[in-house]
């Protein structure tokens with residue numbers, strides 16, 4: 299009997315780890331587009347704009363996966379360099395192929411690593427982004443402190459993340475999308491385990507205001523909290539304080 303994708307996935311960790319994403323890598327972009335109904339593209343563009351990058355800046359795109367956000371940044375800012383970091387070799391491989399096809403290999407480099415222990419010196423980057431990846435970090439405060447450590451004073455940090463839509467008349471529809479449509483679509487296209495993880499991890503992510511407080515506790519100065527998709531996604535925009543006094547403002 300032929301092995302089905304759910305047979306293949308039965309013994310894989312459904313934890314959001316790099317190993318789980320290695321398994322998803324070949325289908326990740328397609329699944330992403332279908333599940334977000336394509337709106338993730340708009341959210342990514344808004345994230346890139348909010349960084350206010352300047353000529354010659356160096357950006358870290360953490361949990362870069364297949365590199366969509368890194369590519370967005372490099373396309374919009376033709377004199378900026380990007381380093382993408384992710385623990386999944388499979389996702390990075392797909393990303394490297396896309397980057398080469400886009401003719402961006404000179405300005406985007408991809409390397410393996412995790413958010414909790416970044417392989418960079420202090421104050422290396424002008425800005426850091428992480429899209430749909432902070433949820434997967436097992437120690438989020440540690441990953442936030444690492445982002446702060448590697449970013450220069452005054453540099454921006456843009457975190458795009460999904461969460462449970464809690465308020466507003468459209469919230470039940472958005473919750474239906476997350477709890478009913480995503481797991482079914484995911485199970486159909488790839489195997490149930492990963493998409494049960496996706497739904498459970500979205501449910502478990504703290505409310506946006508609470509996560510913004512955690513960011514503040516990790517030494518980041520929150521500039522903006524932008525809801526998208528009826529509250530199913532937020533852009534958390536922060537700055538690394540120029541001096542400790544900035545945090546009080």
Ligand SMILES: C[S@@+](CC[C@H](N)C(=O)[O-])C[C@H]1O[C@@H](n2cnc3c(N)ncnc32)[C@H](O)[C@@H]1O
Pocket residue numbers: 314315316319330360361362363364365366367383384385386389411412413414428429430431434435436
């Ligand atoms: C949902 S994907 C997002 C990929 C990409 N940023 C995007 O916007 O499409 C989540 C990524 O987080 C990565 N990841 C898992 N654990 C991580 C960790 N501890 N630190 C950094 N990235 C991690 C996974 O390998 C995966 O590529």
